[in-house]
Amino acid sequence: MTPTLFPTMEIGSLPKLPGREAKLQGRNPGEKDREQLQQVLHLLHAPPELTDLVERFLQAEGREQIINLNSAFNIRLLEIIGLDQVYDGEAQRKEMYQGVVEHVAGMQELDRQVSFVTKAGFPNTFVPYMYLHPLSIIEQIIEQFPNDENNDENIVQALHEEEVENIVLDAVHPVKVPITGAYTLGTWSDLGKFPQELMKQGMTHHAARRKVMEELVYSFADNVINPTLKELAQFGIYRLQIDEPNASAFHNQQDLLYEATRRSLAGVTGVEGAARVELGMHICFSRDYGTVTGIAQIPEIKFLTLEIANRDTPDHRAYREVIQAFESAGYKGKYAVGVLDVHTDIIESPELIKERLLYAAELVGPERIEAAPDCGLRTRKLSIAVQKLQSLVAGARLAREGYTITGYNNL
Numbered sequence: 475m476t477p478t479l480f481p482t483m484e485i486g487s488l489p490k491l492p493g494r495e496a497k498l499q500g501r502n503p504g505e506k507d508r509e510q511l512q513q514v515l516h517l518l519h520a521p522p523e524l525t526d527l528v529e530r531f532l533q534a535e536g537r538e539q540i541i542n543l544n545s546a547f548n549i550r551l552l553e554i555i556g557l558d559q560v561y562d563g564e565a566q567r568k569e570m571y572q573g574v575v576e577h578v579a580g581m582q583e584l585d586r587q588v589s590f591v592t593k594a595g596f597p598n599t600f601v602p603y604m605y606l607h608p609l610s611i612i613e614q615i616i617e618q619f620p621n622d623e624n625n626d627e628n629i630v631q632a633l634h635e636e637e638v639e640n641i642v643l644d645a646v647h648p649v650k651v652p653i654t655g656a657y658t659l660g661t662w663s664d665l666g667k668f669p670q671e672l673m674k675q676g677m678t679h680h681a682a683r684r685k686v687m688e689e690l691v692y693s694f695a696d697n698v699i700n701p702t703l704k705e706l707a708q709f710g711i712y713r714l715q716i717d718e719p720n721a722s723a724f725h726n727q728q729d730l731l732y733e734a735t736r737r738s739l740a741g742v743t744g745v746e747g748a749a750r751v752e753l754g755m756h757i758c759f760s761r762d763y764g765t766v767t768g769i770a771q772i773p774e775i776k777f778l779t780l781e782i783a784n785r786d787t788p789d790h791r792a793y794r795e796v797i798q799a800f801e802s803a804g805y806k807g808k809y810a811v812g813v814l815d816v817h818t819d820i821i822e823s824p825e826l827i828k829e830r831l832l833y834a835a836e837l838v839g840p841e842r843i844e845a846a847p848d849c850g851l852r853t854r855k856l857s858i859a860v861q862k863l864q865s866l867v868a869g870a871r872l873a874r875e876g877y878t879i880t881g882y883n884n885l
Contacts, residue, residue: 479840479877480831480870481558483810485756485779486652486717487570487850488551488563488859491531491544498540503532513857514551517864521554541566542640549644555860556867559650559712564852566637570654570717571600571662577633578698580609584664604664605686609693611701632705633698639709648712652756656699656734658720660691661727688730695737703738707748714742715754715779719849722760732768739774752776754807758849761785763799770805779810781848783830784817790833797837808841809834812848813869814862819854821861827869828876840877845870 492510493503503511511528518524527550531543545565552560567573575581581603611633634651641649665686672682703714716738721731739753754777757766769775778800785792797809813830814822827845834843845866851859 479874480835480843480845482845482867482870483557483559483650483779484552484561484563484863485758485847485850486561486564486715487852488548488565489852489854489856490565491547492856493532494540494544497531497534498537508532510855510857514860517857517860518551518554524550524554545637545640546644549641551860552863553645553647555863557863558647560645560647561650561652562637562641562644564652564850566640567634569600570652570719571659572603574633574654574659574698575603575663577612578603578609578694579612580605580607580693581663582606600662602662602664605666605668605690609690609697611698632702634702635705638706638711642709642711650713650715651706651711652715652717653699653702653706655716655718655721655755656691656694656738657727657731658718659694659698660687660734661720661724663690665690691730691734692737695734699738700740700742703742703753704745704748707742707745707751710747711751713752713754713777715756715777717756719757719759721757721766722762728765728768731766732772735769735775736772739772743774754778754810756849757781758812763796767799767803767805770800770803775805775807777808777810777844778805779844779846780812782812783822783848784812784815786815786830790830793830793834794837797834801838808844809838810844810846813845814847814851814866816847816849816851816853816862819858821858822865822869824865824868824872827866828872831870831873832877835873835877840873845873 493507496503496507515525515528524547527543527547531540531547534540534543545562548563548565549560564570576583584602584604587599587601634653638651665683668686669679669682672685673679677685706714716735718731735755742753743749743751753774755769755775756779757763758781760766760781763780780796782792782796793811811830811834813827831843831845847862847866851862854862
Protein backbone atom coordinates (compact mmCIF):
# COMPACT_ATOMS: atom_id res chain seq x y z
CA MET A 475 0.00 0.00 0.00
CA THR A 476 1.29 3.45 -0.92
CA PRO A 477 2.38 5.31 2.24
CA THR A 478 0.53 8.45 3.27
CA LEU A 479 3.62 10.65 3.20
CA PHE A 480 6.40 10.98 0.62
CA PRO A 481 5.58 8.09 -1.74
CA THR A 482 8.40 7.22 -4.14
CA MET A 483 8.56 6.70 -7.89
CA GLU A 484 10.94 6.49 -10.83
CA ILE A 485 10.23 9.07 -13.52
CA GLY A 486 10.33 6.84 -16.60
CA SER A 487 13.49 5.52 -18.20
CA LEU A 488 16.09 3.13 -16.83
CA PRO A 489 19.27 1.94 -18.55
CA LYS A 490 18.74 -1.15 -20.66
CA LEU A 491 20.01 -4.38 -19.12
CA PRO A 492 23.76 -4.87 -19.64
CA GLY A 493 24.21 -7.27 -22.54
CA ARG A 494 20.81 -6.54 -24.10
CA GLU A 495 22.23 -4.88 -27.23
CA ALA A 496 24.62 -7.76 -27.78
CA LYS A 497 21.84 -10.32 -27.45
CA LEU A 498 19.58 -8.42 -29.85
CA GLN A 499 22.43 -8.55 -32.36
CA GLY A 500 22.81 -12.31 -31.87
CA ARG A 501 25.97 -12.12 -29.76
CA ASN A 502 26.66 -13.32 -26.22
CA PRO A 503 26.96 -10.61 -23.54
CA GLY A 504 30.56 -9.72 -22.77
CA GLU A 505 32.37 -10.17 -19.49
CA LYS A 506 31.78 -6.53 -18.49
CA ASP A 507 28.05 -6.94 -19.08
CA ARG A 508 27.94 -10.01 -16.86
CA GLU A 509 29.96 -8.24 -14.18
CA GLN A 510 27.49 -5.34 -14.17
CA LEU A 511 24.57 -7.71 -13.80
CA GLN A 512 26.25 -9.45 -10.90
CA GLN A 513 27.05 -6.10 -9.31
CA VAL A 514 23.37 -5.17 -9.37
CA LEU A 515 22.38 -8.48 -7.82
CA HIS A 516 25.03 -7.99 -5.13
CA LEU A 517 23.66 -4.52 -4.29
CA LEU A 518 20.27 -6.13 -3.66
CA HIS A 519 21.66 -9.18 -1.82
CA ALA A 520 20.85 -11.49 -4.74
CA PRO A 521 17.09 -11.91 -4.35
CA PRO A 522 16.13 -15.28 -5.89
CA GLU A 523 13.46 -13.91 -8.22
CA LEU A 524 15.76 -11.26 -9.67
CA THR A 525 18.62 -13.75 -9.95
CA ASP A 526 16.35 -16.09 -11.88
CA LEU A 527 15.31 -13.29 -14.25
CA VAL A 528 18.97 -12.50 -14.97
CA GLU A 529 19.72 -16.16 -15.71
CA ARG A 530 16.70 -16.40 -18.00
CA PHE A 531 17.72 -13.16 -19.73
CA LEU A 532 21.23 -14.48 -20.39
CA GLN A 533 19.75 -17.66 -21.93
CA ALA A 534 16.96 -15.89 -23.85
CA GLU A 535 16.67 -16.13 -27.60
CA GLY A 536 14.57 -13.98 -29.86
CA ARG A 537 13.86 -10.25 -29.68
CA GLU A 538 10.48 -10.52 -27.96
CA GLN A 539 11.74 -12.76 -25.17
CA ILE A 540 14.82 -10.60 -24.53
CA ILE A 541 12.79 -7.40 -24.30
CA ASN A 542 10.03 -8.93 -22.18
CA LEU A 543 12.57 -10.28 -19.69
CA ASN A 544 14.22 -6.84 -19.51
CA SER A 545 10.79 -5.37 -18.77
CA ALA A 546 9.98 -7.95 -16.09
CA PHE A 547 13.42 -7.46 -14.51
CA ASN A 548 12.99 -3.68 -14.27
CA ILE A 549 9.55 -3.93 -12.70
CA ARG A 550 10.68 -6.43 -10.09
CA LEU A 551 13.88 -4.44 -9.51
CA LEU A 552 11.90 -1.31 -8.59
CA GLU A 553 9.57 -3.31 -6.36
CA ILE A 554 12.47 -4.96 -4.52
CA ILE A 555 14.15 -1.57 -4.04
CA GLY A 556 10.88 -0.45 -2.49
CA LEU A 557 9.40 2.13 -4.85
CA ASP A 558 5.72 2.73 -4.31
CA GLN A 559 4.90 3.34 -7.98
CA VAL A 560 6.62 1.29 -10.67
CA TYR A 561 7.10 1.08 -14.42
CA ASP A 562 9.42 -0.97 -16.65
CA GLY A 563 11.86 1.84 -17.43
CA GLU A 564 10.91 2.03 -21.12
CA ALA A 565 12.31 -1.48 -21.64
CA GLN A 566 9.79 -2.04 -24.44
CA ARG A 567 10.40 1.32 -26.17
CA LYS A 568 13.23 2.65 -28.33
CA GLU A 569 13.21 6.09 -26.71
CA MET A 570 10.66 8.73 -25.80
CA TYR A 571 10.38 10.48 -29.20
CA GLN A 572 10.92 7.82 -31.85
CA GLY A 573 9.07 5.27 -29.73
CA VAL A 574 5.93 7.29 -30.41
CA VAL A 575 6.30 8.85 -33.86
CA GLU A 576 7.33 5.61 -35.57
CA HIS A 577 3.75 4.46 -34.91
CA VAL A 578 2.13 7.63 -36.31
CA ALA A 579 0.91 7.93 -39.88
CA GLY A 580 1.66 11.37 -41.29
CA MET A 581 5.27 11.44 -40.07
CA GLN A 582 8.32 10.34 -42.07
CA GLU A 583 11.67 9.35 -40.55
CA LEU A 584 14.59 11.50 -41.68
CA ASP A 585 18.06 10.21 -42.42
CA ARG A 586 19.87 12.22 -39.76
CA GLN A 587 20.22 12.71 -36.05
CA VAL A 588 19.59 15.88 -34.10
CA SER A 589 21.84 16.69 -31.17
CA PHE A 590 21.35 19.63 -28.88
CA VAL A 591 22.45 20.78 -25.47
CA THR A 592 19.75 21.85 -23.04
CA LYS A 593 19.80 25.03 -20.98
CA ALA A 594 21.21 22.98 -18.14
CA GLY A 595 24.08 21.76 -20.33
CA PHE A 596 22.85 18.21 -20.85
CA PRO A 597 23.07 16.55 -24.30
CA ASN A 598 20.13 14.96 -26.07
CA THR A 599 20.17 13.09 -29.38
CA PHE A 600 17.30 11.64 -31.40
CA VAL A 601 16.25 10.83 -34.98
CA PRO A 602 13.69 13.45 -36.14
CA TYR A 603 10.61 12.80 -38.25
CA MET A 604 9.07 15.14 -40.82
CA TYR A 605 5.44 16.26 -40.89
CA LEU A 606 3.67 15.07 -44.07
CA HIS A 607 -0.09 15.20 -43.44
CA PRO A 608 -2.66 15.10 -40.59
CA LEU A 609 -1.76 12.45 -38.06
CA SER A 610 -3.30 9.15 -37.06
CA ILE A 611 -2.03 6.10 -35.21
CA ILE A 612 -0.85 3.20 -37.37
CA GLU A 613 -2.75 0.08 -36.37
CA GLN A 614 -1.06 -3.29 -36.86
CA ILE A 615 -4.40 -5.10 -37.11
CA ILE A 616 -5.35 -3.06 -40.17
CA GLU A 617 -2.18 -4.29 -41.85
CA GLN A 618 -3.01 -7.88 -40.87
CA PHE A 619 -6.65 -7.73 -41.99
CA PRO A 620 -6.75 -5.06 -44.72
CA ASN A 621 -10.01 -6.30 -46.23
CA ASP A 622 -12.02 -6.18 -43.00
CA GLU A 623 -14.70 -3.57 -43.65
CA ASN A 624 -15.34 -3.17 -39.91
CA ASN A 625 -11.77 -2.16 -39.05
CA ASP A 626 -12.55 1.53 -38.64
CA GLU A 627 -15.48 0.81 -36.32
CA ASN A 628 -14.00 -1.94 -34.18
CA ILE A 629 -10.45 -0.74 -33.50
CA VAL A 630 -9.67 1.75 -30.78
CA GLN A 631 -6.43 3.38 -31.81
CA ALA A 632 -3.87 3.83 -29.04
CA LEU A 633 -0.15 3.56 -28.40
CA HIS A 634 1.62 1.31 -25.87
CA GLU A 635 -1.35 -1.02 -25.28
CA GLU A 636 0.62 -4.26 -25.40
CA GLU A 637 3.39 -2.70 -23.31
CA VAL A 638 1.00 -1.58 -20.57
CA GLU A 639 -0.87 -4.88 -20.59
CA ASN A 640 2.42 -6.72 -19.98
CA ILE A 641 3.42 -4.34 -17.19
CA VAL A 642 0.10 -4.65 -15.39
CA LEU A 643 0.39 -8.43 -15.48
CA ASP A 644 3.95 -8.37 -14.10
CA ALA A 645 3.62 -5.64 -11.47
CA VAL A 646 2.52 -5.98 -7.86
CA HIS A 647 2.91 -2.32 -6.88
CA PRO A 648 0.76 0.45 -8.44
CA VAL A 649 1.81 1.25 -12.01
CA LYS A 650 2.59 4.70 -13.40
CA VAL A 651 3.02 4.98 -17.18
CA PRO A 652 4.73 7.93 -18.93
CA ILE A 653 3.60 9.16 -22.34
CA THR A 654 5.57 11.71 -24.36
CA GLY A 655 3.48 14.85 -24.70
CA ALA A 656 2.09 16.44 -27.85
CA TYR A 657 4.02 19.68 -27.35
CA THR A 658 7.42 17.96 -27.23
CA LEU A 659 6.54 15.59 -30.09
CA GLY A 660 5.51 18.50 -32.30
CA THR A 661 8.29 20.91 -31.42
CA TRP A 662 10.99 18.24 -31.84
CA SER A 663 9.71 17.40 -35.35
CA ASP A 664 10.62 18.79 -38.77
CA LEU A 665 7.77 20.91 -40.13
CA GLY A 666 8.29 19.74 -43.69
CA LYS A 667 7.22 21.82 -46.70
CA PHE A 668 4.26 23.55 -45.06
CA PRO A 669 5.98 26.73 -43.81
CA GLN A 670 7.40 27.38 -47.30
CA GLU A 671 3.94 26.98 -48.82
CA LEU A 672 2.50 29.55 -46.42
CA MET A 673 5.38 31.94 -47.09
CA LYS A 674 4.53 31.79 -50.79
CA GLN A 675 1.09 33.09 -49.80
CA GLY A 676 2.63 36.11 -48.08
CA MET A 677 3.26 34.94 -44.51
CA THR A 678 6.47 35.82 -42.77
CA HIS A 679 8.86 32.99 -41.96
CA HIS A 680 8.15 33.30 -38.24
CA ALA A 681 4.36 33.39 -38.66
CA ALA A 682 4.37 30.44 -41.08
CA ARG A 683 6.46 28.25 -38.80
CA ARG A 684 4.33 29.18 -35.80
CA LYS A 685 1.10 28.30 -37.61
CA VAL A 686 2.37 24.93 -38.84
CA MET A 687 3.88 24.06 -35.47
CA GLU A 688 0.56 24.78 -33.80
CA GLU A 689 -1.26 22.58 -36.31
CA LEU A 690 1.20 19.73 -35.78
CA VAL A 691 1.16 19.92 -31.99
CA TYR A 692 -2.64 19.93 -31.91
CA SER A 693 -2.77 17.01 -34.33
CA PHE A 694 -0.53 15.04 -31.93
CA ALA A 695 -2.79 16.03 -29.03
CA ASP A 696 -6.13 15.26 -30.70
CA ASN A 697 -5.25 12.25 -32.84
CA VAL A 698 -2.47 10.49 -30.92
CA ILE A 699 -2.11 11.38 -27.25
CA ASN A 700 -5.75 11.86 -26.23
CA PRO A 701 -7.02 8.55 -27.68
CA THR A 702 -3.98 6.79 -26.22
CA LEU A 703 -4.62 8.16 -22.73
CA LYS A 704 -8.31 7.27 -22.94
CA GLU A 705 -7.50 3.69 -23.84
CA LEU A 706 -4.65 3.16 -21.37
CA ALA A 707 -6.66 4.66 -18.52
CA GLN A 708 -8.90 1.60 -18.65
CA PHE A 709 -6.06 -0.84 -17.88
CA GLY A 710 -6.29 -0.40 -14.11
CA ILE A 711 -3.07 1.56 -13.77
CA TYR A 712 -2.60 4.11 -10.99
CA ARG A 713 -1.21 7.06 -12.94
CA LEU A 714 -0.65 8.37 -16.45
CA GLN A 715 2.13 10.92 -16.83
CA ILE A 716 2.62 13.24 -19.81
CA ASP A 717 6.34 13.95 -20.36
CA GLU A 718 7.16 17.41 -21.71
CA PRO A 719 10.94 17.96 -21.65
CA ASN A 720 10.60 20.68 -24.28
CA ALA A 721 7.97 22.63 -22.33
CA SER A 722 10.04 25.75 -21.69
CA ALA A 723 12.34 25.61 -24.73
CA PHE A 724 10.39 28.12 -26.85
CA HIS A 725 9.64 31.67 -25.81
CA ASN A 726 6.03 32.88 -25.95
CA GLN A 727 4.64 29.39 -26.52
CA GLN A 728 2.87 29.02 -23.16
CA ASP A 729 -0.55 29.10 -24.79
CA LEU A 730 0.42 26.29 -27.16
CA LEU A 731 1.64 24.10 -24.28
CA TYR A 732 -1.52 24.81 -22.29
CA GLU A 733 -3.91 24.05 -25.13
CA ALA A 734 -2.04 20.93 -26.23
CA THR A 735 -2.14 19.61 -22.67
CA ARG A 736 -5.79 20.50 -22.22
CA ARG A 737 -6.72 18.68 -25.43
CA SER A 738 -4.58 15.68 -24.54
CA LEU A 739 -6.27 15.22 -21.15
CA ALA A 740 -9.83 16.13 -22.15
CA GLY A 741 -12.34 13.44 -21.25
CA VAL A 742 -9.77 10.86 -20.16
CA THR A 743 -11.13 10.29 -16.67
CA GLY A 744 -14.65 10.22 -18.08
CA VAL A 745 -14.01 7.04 -20.03
CA GLU A 746 -15.70 3.98 -18.56
CA GLY A 747 -13.35 2.26 -16.15
CA ALA A 748 -10.89 5.17 -16.02
CA ALA A 749 -12.32 7.27 -13.19
CA ARG A 750 -9.66 6.20 -10.66
CA VAL A 751 -6.58 6.98 -12.74
CA GLU A 752 -4.59 10.09 -11.81
CA LEU A 753 -3.24 12.31 -14.58
CA GLY A 754 -0.09 14.38 -14.30
CA MET A 755 2.87 15.89 -16.08
CA HIS A 756 6.65 15.65 -15.91
CA ILE A 757 8.72 18.67 -16.95
CA CYS A 758 12.51 18.61 -17.09
CA PHE A 759 15.15 20.61 -18.97
CA SER A 760 13.84 23.76 -17.27
CA ARG A 761 15.36 26.41 -15.05
CA ASP A 762 12.42 28.79 -15.33
CA TYR A 763 9.22 27.00 -14.47
CA GLY A 764 7.51 30.38 -14.30
CA THR A 765 7.12 30.24 -18.09
CA VAL A 766 4.97 27.09 -17.97
CA THR A 767 2.83 27.55 -14.85
CA GLY A 768 -0.28 28.15 -16.95
CA ILE A 769 -0.82 24.38 -16.91
CA ALA A 770 -1.75 24.80 -13.23
CA GLN A 771 -5.18 25.88 -14.47
CA ILE A 772 -5.89 22.50 -16.09
CA PRO A 773 -8.00 20.68 -13.49
CA GLU A 774 -7.14 17.19 -14.75
CA ILE A 775 -3.50 17.59 -13.67
CA LYS A 776 -3.28 16.02 -10.21
CA PHE A 777 0.51 15.68 -9.91
CA LEU A 778 3.62 17.37 -11.28
CA THR A 779 7.06 15.75 -11.39
CA LEU A 780 9.70 18.47 -11.53
CA GLU A 781 13.47 18.58 -12.06
CA ILE A 782 14.99 20.43 -9.09
CA ALA A 783 17.87 18.48 -7.53
CA ASN A 784 20.44 19.41 -10.18
CA ARG A 785 20.11 23.08 -9.24
CA ASP A 786 19.88 22.60 -5.49
CA THR A 787 21.97 24.68 -3.08
CA PRO A 788 22.72 24.17 0.62
CA ASP A 789 19.72 26.29 1.59
CA HIS A 790 17.41 24.36 -0.81
CA ARG A 791 15.89 27.60 -2.12
CA ALA A 792 15.37 26.03 -5.57
CA TYR A 793 12.53 23.96 -4.11
CA ARG A 794 10.88 27.11 -2.78
CA GLU A 795 11.29 28.95 -6.09
CA VAL A 796 9.83 26.14 -8.17
CA ILE A 797 6.94 25.28 -5.87
CA GLN A 798 5.99 28.90 -5.24
CA ALA A 799 5.83 29.53 -8.99
CA PHE A 800 3.10 26.91 -9.37
CA GLU A 801 1.38 27.85 -6.12
CA SER A 802 1.12 31.45 -7.30
CA ALA A 803 -0.51 30.17 -10.49
CA GLY A 804 -3.19 28.39 -8.44
CA TYR A 805 -1.96 24.80 -8.58
CA LYS A 806 -3.56 22.57 -5.91
CA GLY A 807 -2.18 19.14 -6.75
CA LYS A 808 0.80 17.09 -5.64
CA TYR A 809 4.49 17.71 -6.32
CA ALA A 810 6.81 14.79 -7.06
CA VAL A 811 9.94 16.82 -6.46
CA GLY A 812 13.22 15.77 -8.00
CA VAL A 813 15.60 14.82 -5.20
CA LEU A 814 18.12 12.84 -7.32
CA ASP A 815 20.33 14.46 -9.95
CA VAL A 816 20.26 12.01 -12.86
CA HIS A 817 23.27 13.54 -14.63
CA THR A 818 25.89 12.62 -12.06
CA ASP A 819 27.14 9.35 -10.56
CA ILE A 820 27.25 10.91 -7.10
CA ILE A 821 24.90 8.96 -4.82
CA GLU A 822 22.81 11.38 -2.78
CA SER A 823 22.67 10.43 0.88
CA PRO A 824 19.33 9.49 2.46
CA GLU A 825 19.86 12.39 4.88
CA LEU A 826 20.11 14.88 2.01
CA ILE A 827 16.97 13.47 0.41
CA LYS A 828 15.21 13.75 3.75
CA GLU A 829 16.23 17.41 4.01
CA ARG A 830 14.94 18.20 0.55
CA LEU A 831 11.60 16.48 1.13
CA LEU A 832 11.03 18.08 4.51
CA TYR A 833 11.91 21.50 3.13
CA ALA A 834 9.34 21.05 0.36
CA ALA A 835 6.79 19.71 2.86
CA GLU A 836 7.07 22.87 4.92
CA LEU A 837 5.95 24.88 1.89
CA VAL A 838 2.73 23.09 0.99
CA GLY A 839 2.24 20.28 3.53
CA PRO A 840 3.64 16.74 3.47
CA GLU A 841 0.53 15.24 1.91
CA ARG A 842 1.35 17.09 -1.34
CA ILE A 843 5.00 16.06 -1.60
CA GLU A 844 6.32 12.92 -3.29
CA ALA A 845 9.88 11.74 -3.97
CA ALA A 846 11.38 11.14 -7.41
CA PRO A 847 14.55 11.53 -9.48
CA ASP A 848 14.82 14.70 -11.55
CA CYS A 849 14.22 12.70 -14.72
CA GLY A 850 14.71 9.20 -16.10
CA LEU A 851 17.88 7.39 -15.07
CA ARG A 852 18.77 5.96 -18.49
CA THR A 853 21.93 8.10 -18.61
CA ARG A 854 23.48 6.19 -15.66
CA LYS A 855 24.87 2.68 -15.41
CA LEU A 856 22.32 0.31 -13.95
CA SER A 857 24.34 -0.13 -10.74
CA ILE A 858 24.40 3.65 -10.21
CA ALA A 859 20.68 3.91 -10.90
CA VAL A 860 20.02 1.17 -8.35
CA GLN A 861 22.08 2.90 -5.65
CA LYS A 862 20.40 6.23 -6.31
CA LEU A 863 16.94 4.66 -6.04
CA GLN A 864 17.91 2.81 -2.88
CA SER A 865 18.93 6.14 -1.40
CA LEU A 866 15.65 7.68 -2.59
CA VAL A 867 13.61 5.05 -0.76
CA ALA A 868 15.75 5.33 2.38
CA GLY A 869 15.54 9.12 2.36
CA ALA A 870 11.77 9.10 1.98
CA ARG A 871 11.56 6.68 4.90
CA LEU A 872 13.65 9.06 7.04
CA ALA A 873 11.44 11.96 6.02
CA ARG A 874 8.31 10.08 7.07
CA GLU A 875 9.90 9.22 10.39
CA GLY A 876 11.23 12.74 10.90
CA TYR A 877 8.16 14.76 10.01
CA THR A 878 5.96 16.29 12.71
CA ILE A 879 2.83 18.34 12.25
CA THR A 880 4.62 21.41 13.58
CA GLY A 881 7.59 21.22 11.25
CA TYR A 882 11.06 19.76 11.11
CA ASN A 883 12.26 17.11 13.47
CA ASN A 884 15.93 16.28 14.06
CA LEU A 885 17.13 18.84 11.51
